[in-house]
Amino acid sequence: MGMTFSFLILAIMTLAGGVAAMTMRRLVHCALALVVSFAGLAALYLNLGAEFAGLAQLLVYVGAIAILIVFAILLTRGGEGEPEGSFSPSPAGIAGAVAALAVFAVLTWAVETSSVARAGAAVAAPQTTMREIGFALMQRYVLPLEVIALMLTAALIGAVILALREKRNEPADGTAQKQGLRA
C-alpha cells in the first residue's frame, strides 16, 4: 500500500490542527483547531480500516469532548478576555518545548531503528465487521466493558458533583451540561 496520498493529506491535516491548537492565541480558536485535529485522526482511522474506532472517535471527540472544552472555555471567560500569550517566554516554557523536542527525537530514532516498523509491510486490510467487534466486546472483553461502564457512571457523577456550585441546595439532577448552563 505504501504511503498513500489520502494518508498524507489526513496526516498533514491532523498535525496542522494539532500545531494550531497548541499555538493560537484565542482559546476558542485553539478548541476549533483541536476539532480539526480530532476529525483528521478519525479520518485516519477510517483510512486505516478501523471503521468503528473512527466513527467512535468522531462521535466522542468532535461531538462531546470538543463541546465540553468549548463550554469550559466560555464558562471560565476564556472566550472573551485577554488573549494569553501564545508561548510564555519563561524558562519553564522553553524547557517544556525542549523536552517535547527531545521526546520527538527519541521517538523518531526508535521508529527508525525498530525492526517491527520496518517489517510491517503491506498487508491486506483486515475485514472486520461490526458483528465481530460486537461479539468481541460482549464475549471476550465483557469484563473490561463492564468496568468501563462503571467508570463512566462514576465519572458522570463525579463531574456533576465537582461542577455543582456550593452553597446552593439545588437537586443534583441532570448532568454536567446542565450544570454548565446554570453556571
Place this chain on the structure above:
Amino acid sequence: MLGEGIIQGLVETARNFFGSYVEKDRLTTVQYPEQRLTLPEASRNFPFLLYDGTDPEAGLRCVACQICEKECPPRCIHIEKSKDKKPDFVGKQQAYPAVFDIDVAVCMSCQICVEVCPFDAIRMDKVYELSTSDRFGGLLWTKEQLSKPNEYYQKIHPLEAAETDERREKELAEAQAKAAAAAAKAAQAANPAPGDASGNGASAAAKPTTAVHE
C-alpha cells in the same frame, strides 16, 4: 394523561387544515388587491380639503386660518396664506390658502385638524393605499391633490356629511337673512330709493358691505 392536550391540539389544527378547503369560516382571509372589504363608515385615514361646487379653486372652504397647522401634533401641515381674498360660501371675503401641503409620511391620522377646523374645510378620507415609489415629492400632497368636492364627502361619510351640510345650510340661511335684514336696515336708514335697495338685495350678500359690517 401526558400527551392528551397535544392530541386535542393536533385534532384542532387538522380540522383547520382540512376545513379550510371546504368551510368558508375556516379561511377568513380576504385576498386584498382583488377582494376588498367594504370599510365601515366611520373609518378614516388621511385628511383632505373640501370644496363646494365644481371649481376647486373658487369653492375651497379653507380660509387659511392656520388653526390646523398650529394644532397638528406631528406638524405635517404647511399653509401659506394668500395675499388677496375671495368670497366664501356665505359671501364673506376671506383669505384662501396659496399653499396647503400635507406630508403623508408624517401625518398620524389623529383627526385633530378636523376637530379644530371652524370652517368644515378639512375632513378625513378613507383612502389607505398611499404608498408611492417617490418618497420626497410623492408623499407631499399639495392643495390640488388634497381638494375634493363635497359630493365625494357625501359619498364616503354620508351621515357626517348630511350633518355638516345641514349646519352649513342653516348658517347660509342665517347669513342671508342677516344680510337681507342689514340691507333692509340700510335701505330704511338711507331711504333714498326703495326700488334701488330691493334691486340690490339679492346681490348684497356678495358685496363688501357685509364684511365691513362684521
Place this chain on the structure above:
Amino acid sequence: MTPLAGCLLVSALLFSIGLAGALTRRSAILVLAGIELMLNAANLNFIAFWRFGAHPEFLTGLIFVIFSIAVAAAEAAVGLALILAIYRHARTSDVSEITEMKG
C-alpha cells in the same frame, strides 16, 4: 518508509505537539487539550499496530482504542469539571497562577 513507520512517525509528532502544548501553555484547558492530543497519538499507534500487525483478526488494538476513547471522555469530563471548580475558587484558569494548595 513502510506504512507502519509512517503512522508511527505521525503519532510521534502528534504526541510531541501535545506534550509541548501541555508543558508550555498556561491555560489549564489547553493543558488538558494537549493531554487529549497525546492520548490520541497513542490511539493512532494502537490502530497502526492492529492494522499492520501479525494478527488483525483478534481486534485487540481496535478494542483497546474503543476503551481508550471511553476513558478519554471520562477524563475530559472530570478534568473540565475540576477546571471549572478551580476557576470558581481562584477566578483564573491560568495554571501558573494557581499556586496555593490552601482552600
Place this chain on the structure above:
Amino acid sequence: MISAGAVDQVFVTLKDWIVFHTPAPLQTLVSIVIEVATIIVVFAALFALTTVFERKGLGRMQNRYGPNRVGPFGVFQPIADAVKSLTKEDVVPRAADHVVHYLAPLVLVGVVFLTYAVLPVGRNMTAVNLDAGVLYFFAVGAATELAVFMAGWSSHNKYSLLGAMRAIAQMISYEIPLILSSVPVIMMAGTLSMVGIVEQQARTSGGLAHWNVFTPWGLAGFILFMIAATAETNRSPFDLPEGESEIIAGYFIEYSGFKFALFFLAEYLEMFAVSGLGITLFLGGWSAPFSFLGWIPSWIWFFGKLLTLIFGFIWVRGTVPRLRMDQLMNFAWKFMLPMTLIVIFSAGLWRFLSAAVVGPMPLGGVIRWLVCALVILAPYITLARGLERGRRIEKRVYRYAE
C-alpha cells in the same frame, strides 16, 4: 409493458449506463460525482418544495392562505426567496471573528449533506453502504453542534451566544434519547447497516411487512425518536435556540443574505435526514407495508413516507407552543431518557417471548404484543405523573380586573 422491477430500478440503471459509457479510469469518479450531485439536487429541491409546502400548510392551520402570489398557487415562491436572499447585502459585524463567521454555515451544510451518504432512498439506492451506517449518521451529525457554536460565538453578539449555548445544550440532551431510541432496532436487526435494517423490515409474512413500527417497542420507539428528532433539529416546539420573542433569532442573528439561507437550508436538510433515518429504522425504509403494494417503486415509498413525516413536523409546528428551557431539560432527562431505556427493555422482552413461550401464532402474537405494550405503558403513566407533579394549575387571580 415495462415491468415494475425496471421502474423500480430506473435510476440505478441510468447511473450504471452513464458510468459504463465513460472511460475506465474515470468510472469511479463519475459514479461518485453522480451520486453526490443527485443527493444535493434532489434534497435541495425537496427543501425548496418544503418551504412553500410548510408555509401553505401552516397558513391553512391558522385559517389563512399561505403564499399564493408567485406563480400558480405560489409554487414559485422559493425562487423568489432564493433571488431575494442571493441579492441581499451580506452584513458581517465588525467585531465578528470573520473566518469562523464565514465557515460556520458552510460547515453546517457540508456536515448535514454528509449524513445523506448512508440513507437508503430506494432499493439499491444508497450512496455508501457502510457496515456502521447508523453509527456514521450519528457521528457525522454530532458535528452540527460545533457549527452552531461557531456561528453563535463568532458573531460576537450576546443573543447569538445565548442561542448557541441553548442549541448545544438541547442538542446534546436530546442526542441521548435519539440514539437510545434507535438502539432497540439495531438490537433486533443485529446490524448497524441501514441497508441491512431495511431489508429485514422488507420481509413479509401473511401479506404484512415486518416494519418495526408494528411492534409495541417499535411504535413507542418511533414516537420517542420523532420527539427527539424534533428537538435535535431545533424545530418547533423545541425551537428555543431561535426564540424570536426573547433572543431574536438565536445563533444566526448576525447572518444575512445567502449565509442565512444556508442556515435555513441546513435546518431543513437536517430535518429530512433525521426523518429519513426514522423511516429507515422504524417505517421499513423503501419497503411497502403490504405485499400487494409491492409493485409501487421503492423510491416512491421512501419519498412518500418522507413527505408524510415532514407534514407531521409542520403539523406539530402549527399546533404546539414553544417550551421553556427548564421544561425542555426536565422532559429530556426525566421522561425521554427513562422511556427509551424501558423501550430497550421491552424490545428484549419481545425477543424472548417467542412462540415457544406464549403459544402458537394468532393468540400468542396478541399476548406477546399486549405484554410488551404493557411494559411500556405502565412506566409511561408513572413518568408522566412524575413530570406533571410539580405543575400546579391554579385559577389565575387578577387583582384589579375583577
